[in-house]
Amino acid sequence: MIFDESLRGGETLAEPNRLSHAVEAAQRGDAHGWSELFDRFHPDVHAYALARLRDLTAAEDVTQEVFVAAVHSIRSLRDRREPAVQAWFLHICRHKVMDHFRQNKRREATYFASPPAVQPDPSTIAETALESARVSRAMAELTDEQQDILVRRFVLDQSLDDVASTTGRSVGAVKSMQHRALESLRRVLDRTRAA
Amino acid sequence: MTDDIEARLSASLEAWRTASRRQPRSHATARARDAMLVALSSAAPIKRRPFMMLRPRFAHSGAIAAAATVIAAAGVAAAGWNAPPGSALFVIRATRQSVQLKLPGTNDAALHLQFAEQSLAEARDHINPVQSLADARDELNAAFPELPADRTAALWSRYQADEATLTREESDLEGDEGSPQPSAGVPGVPTEDTPGRPGSSPSDDIESPSAGRSAGPSPSQWGGDSGGSDDGTPGPTGSGTPRPDN
Numbered sequence: 001m002i003f004d005e006s007l008r009g010g011e012t013l014a015e016p017n018r019l020s021h022a023v024e025a026a027q028r029g030d031a032h033g034w035s036e037l038f039d040r041f042h043p044d045v046h047a048y049a050l051a052r053l054r055d056l057t058a059a060e061d062v063t064q065e066v067f068v069a070a071v072h073s074i075r076s077l078r079d080r081r082e083p084a085v086q087a088w089f090l091h092i093c094r095h096k097v098m099d100h101f102r103q104n105k106r107r108e109a110t111y112f113a114s115p116p117a118v119q120p121d122p123s124t125i126a127e128t129a130l131e132s133a134r135v136s137r138a139m140a141e142l143t144d145e146q147q148d149i150l151v152r153r154f155v156l157d158q159s160l161d162d163v164a165s166t167t168g169r170s171v172g173a174v175k176s177m178q179h180r181a182l183e184s185l186r187r188v189l190d191r192t193r194a195a
Numbered sequence: 196m197t198d199d200i201e202a203r204l205s206a207s208l209e210a211w212r213t214a215s216r217r218q219p220r221s222h223a224t225a226r227a228r229d230a231m232l233v234a235l236s237s238a239a240p241i242k243r244r245p246f247m248m249l250r251p252r253f254a255h256s257g258a259i260a261a262a263a264t265v266i267a268a269a270g271v272a273a274a275g276w277n278a279p280p281g282s283a284l285f286v287i288r289a290t291r292q293s294v295q296l297k298l299p300g301t302n303d304a305a306l307h308l309q310f311a312e313q314s315l316a317e318a319r320d321h322i323n324p325v326q327s328l329a330d331a332r333d334e335l336n337a338a339f340p341e342l343p344a345d346r347t348a349a350l351w352s353r354y355q356a357d358e359a360t361l362t363r364e365e366s367d368l369e370g371d372e373g374s375p376q377p378s379a380g381v382p383g384v385p386t387e388d389t390p391g392r393p394g395s396s397p398s399d400d401i402e403s404p405s406a407g408r409s410a411g412p413s414p415s416q417w418g419g420d421s422g423g424s425d426d427g428t429p430g431p432t433g434s435g436t437p438r439p440d441n
Binding site for chain 1: 200201203204206207208210211212213214215216217218219220223224226227228230231232234235238
């Protein structure tokens with residue numbers, strides 16, 4: 001099959017139809033369609049994996065596994081709208097993260113072994129790295145669902161409505177779960193600071 | 196409350212967000228893209244689904260539709276099982292009766308009598324009485340050649356009782372309608388010439404559900420001349436009157 005020429009040229013998937021066409025092309029096995037999806041969703045998948053795994057190398061490996069798995073299962077994707085496609089990639093990613101935890105039996109962070117790409121100020125970098133490492137360790141004590149909600153809300157900047165619709169919950173349930181997750185996170189952070 | 200916690204944790208969450216949103220390393224990104232494209236090239240080609248094979252998302256719908264069809268068909272069959280004559284579903288009842296008669300090992304005489312009694316009951320209940328009595332007449336005519344040679348058999352007395360009931364119902368119907376013609380529109384109604392005989396041959400212009408079921412001659416053809424008894428009961432005497440082979 002020939003992929004729609006309008007998708008070529010490294011443009012972003014700004015229009016809904018464009019994404020829909022990319023998904024359709026990818027479902028036909030078209031490489032250009034896959035490249036479009038990769039460019040659009042790779043950062044989100046990577047961020048989700050990194051936030052959950054707290055290990056850059058592991059996050060990169062999981063991100064790669066997500067796109068390989070997506071190649072084999074994209075025909076099951078029916079809804080071609082952006083939130084649904086993003087939710088589908090994150091769904092695969094979440095399962096890959098859990099697989100990773102099961103296989104490696106380790107939740108301790110070897111976090112940020114390499115320096116951040118953007119380095120505005122050494123002291124800021126140090127503070128940010130320290131605090132993020134503390135949050136990451138605290139996150140490990142939350143449940144999988146709580147971590148999932150917090151990553152979607154505070155790393156991927158998804159709205160309550162988006163989280164609700166892509167996780168099959170009501171907005172009220174998402175709010176409630178987010179509140180409990182933040183409360184748990186606060187307790188753990190307070191305890192580690194006191195220690 | 197949630198906002199309070201969010202506010203308290205905002206710095207921590209922002210640090211976490213910043214760290215998590217960092218750009219992936221370029222070599223890792225390139226490796227992931229290559230792996231994806233390799234997987235794509237080695238993926239099995241898209242196969243067309245075999246004809247009549249449903250997509251998984253429609254498999255449940257198909258099963259539900261099939262179940263609904265079966266239930267609907269069963270409902271229609273149940274509704275038509277004893278549908279009154281003249282109704283749209285009467286064909287189901289006629290088919291059911293034909294099948295019953297064709298089943299091996301059935302007593303055709305008893306079945307015809309049963310069908311005749313059902314039609315008589317419907318006539319009594321004023322359910323399309325003209326057609327019901329015509330059907331009852333056809334069934335009694337069909338039952339007659341199937342009756343056993345032994346006239347003391349229970350089926351004979353049952354037949355006679357049904358015949359008497361039919362005659363009475365026909366008379367009542369004629370009385371209700373004020374029609375002087377005893378058998379107008381009701382085939383097989385006994386006339387003065389053949390009182391009580393079952394052999395008033397069904398008229399050809401009315402098609403009854405039992406038409407064609409009995410292969411033998413009508414009662415009037417073989418029971419009227421030599422087999423009729425004095426009391427008006429029809430049929431073979433068992434002595435010298437040939438009966439059709441069943």
